Amino acid sequence: MPRNPGMTDEVIIKLYKSGLSFKEMGPIVGLSDRAIRGVMYKHGILMNREQYSGQPRKHKVNEDYFKVWTHEMAWVLGFFVTDGHVNKQLHSIYFSQKDERILKLIAKYMEADYVLAATGPTKTTPTIIINSKEIKKDLEVLGIIANKSLTVPFPNVPEEYLASFVRGVIDGDGSVGKEGYTMHVTSGSLNFAEGLLSVFRSWRLKSDITSLVGQTGNTIYRVWIRGKLELLKLAALVYKDANSDDFLIYKRVYMTQHSVDPYYIQDQRVLPMWQLVDGKLVHTPISSRISFRTNISKKVLGKLKMMAKETDTHVNYLLENGLKSVLAQEEISFHKGKRPTDRIQYNTTYDNDLLADVKEFAKKNKLFINDLIEYSVQFIDSENSY
Numbered sequence: 001m002p003r004n005p006g007m008t009d010e011v012i013i014k015l016y017k018s019g020l021s022f023k024e025m026g027p028i029v030g031l032s033d034r035a036i037r038g039v040m041y042k043h044g045i046l047m048n049r050e051q052y053s054g055q056p057r058k059h060k061v062n063e064d065y066f067k068v069w070t071h072e073m074a075w076v077l078g079f080f081v082t083d084g085h086v087n088k089q090l091h092s093i094y095f096s097q098k099d100e101r102i103l104k105l106i107a108k109y110m111e112a113d114y115v116l117a118a119t120g121p122t123k124t125t126p127t128i129i130i131n132s133k134e135i136k137k138d139l140e141v142l143g144i145i146a147n148k149s150l151t152v153p154f155p156n157v158p159e160e161y162l163a164s165f166v167r168g169v170i171d172g173d174g175s176v177g178k179e180g181y182t183m184h185v186t187s188g189s190l191n192f193a194e195g196l197l198s199v200f201r202s203w204r205l206k207s208d209i210t211s212l213v214g215q216t217g218n219t220i221y222r223v224w225i226r227g228k229l230e231l232l233k234l235a236a237l238v239y240k241d242a243n244s245d246d247f248l249i250y251k252r253v254y255m256t257q258h259s260v261d262p263y264y265i266q267d268q269r270v271l272p273m274w275q276l277v278d279g280k281l282v283h284t285p286i287s288s289r290i291s292f293r294t295n296i297s298k299k300v301l302g303k304l305k306m307m308a309k310e311t312d313t314h315v316n317y318l319l320e321n322g323l324k325s326v327l328a329q330e331e332i333s334f335h336k337g338k339r340p341t342d343r344i345q346y347n348t349t350y351d352n353d354l355l356a357d358v359k360e361f362a363k364k365n366k367l368f369i370n371d372l373i374e375y376s377v378q379f380i381d382s383e384n385s386y
Contacts, residue, residue: 004030012039016047018115024090024131028117061112063134066142071241072109074161078168079106081144081152082187088146091133098381100126102171105246125381149188150218154195162199167238169196171247175312176231176254178273178283183231183255184222184312188214193221203237206230214310228258235259257281292355293347294370297340300377307380316348322376323358334367334375343370 007029015025022033029036040047065073079102085094094117097103103126107114110130117127139145143153157165170176174185187193193209200207200223207225214220225234235255239247249265253274256262264281267274274283304315311318326332350358362369 002030004028007031009039009043012036013043013045016040016045024092027087027089061130061132061135062110063132065110066135066138069158069161071161071164072243072246074157074164075168075171075242075246076106076109077142077155077157078165078170079172080139080168081148081155081192082169082172082174082185084144084172086136086139086144086146086148090131091136092129092131093136093139094127094129096125096127098125099248101245102248103128109246151191152187152189153191154199163237164241166196166199167242167247170238170251174251176251177312178254180231180254180257181228182224182226183234184224186310187221187223188218190219190221193223196223200225200234203233205233212310214306220310231255232259239263253281289349290352290355291347291349292369293345294373295343296346296370296373298342298344299340300374301344301346304377316350318380319348319373319376320351320354322378322380323354323372325379325381326372326376327354327357327361332365332375334365334371336367336371339371340374 012025012029012031015028016036020028022036025031025036026033031039037047039045066077079097080093080095083096085096087093095103095106103116104114106112107128107130112128112130115129117129142155144155155165169185170183173187174183176183185193185196187196197207197209205225206227207223210222210224211219212222225231232255235252239252239256250267250273252263253265253267262281264276264279266272266276267284272284274281276282301315304318308315308318358369358372362372365372
């Protein structure tokens, strides 16, 4: 039984010491109880009998959290519906989000211990695990079950908390144009998309649904709101009952930028997308870009074009996102003998500084630049490529 990618002995030990039982660790690391036990023996790790026996770990959490409606709960639920995962085999749920501040806030709201799932070369987005049979059951009552992406219904949310729920939905799977003229929420469930459309129209917002066929062959639905005045109406509704931090900052900044009272805050990300100049929002111009031509796999390029269409961005932005992730790795595993045979010429622009770093990294690892470009595709975080 092979280990899952990134599951080194050190990672397995860390998971065990976090309180996970062997039973819970199995699906995560890809090993049997016996193999996990062997790792513990190998490194002389003292084993807790309760974990060894496979009993579930006891992490703190408010098991009644989804029983009582509040604005905070509605936001967490909306976020989970779009960006959460229910484990089919275990009584566990997962929240994933690149902005770890959001995960810590969710844990705080749910009175839960902050337990991060393991990451690896192909799973880099921070994810928290919450174990609770009761919470899983309450979510099922709301129609939120394992493998929910294509069938999840639009939950029956009390009117008082509907705007906070939608804010969570937008934070989870919404895309706000940086110029503040468009917003869309993506869903694989027609039922959910139509429910959201109905809400927007009940709020007298101009809204519509578009669809396209995704990479897996399933239909993807997008619920749109277009026009700066419509986005301002939406913002007034969904942020009305928000606290000071329960929202993704950049989405609120983009959505309210045309308001007489916009939400302004300095972009603290490593690569800021805006800056405040004399109290005004100014989009940071793309740093000097350079045209670069190389040969990459026709199949990979087709996949990238489809991904760009699905996420309303550009192929080179996706590639830059993946390349930045690769550059952050200390080492990579690349099989030169498996280079694609369908490479075609591809010309686009890249950030000049990034391309220089990629060239240096390729040289250091004795690879070609197109090797790195193709390799980087598996690390693209399409939600944050813009």
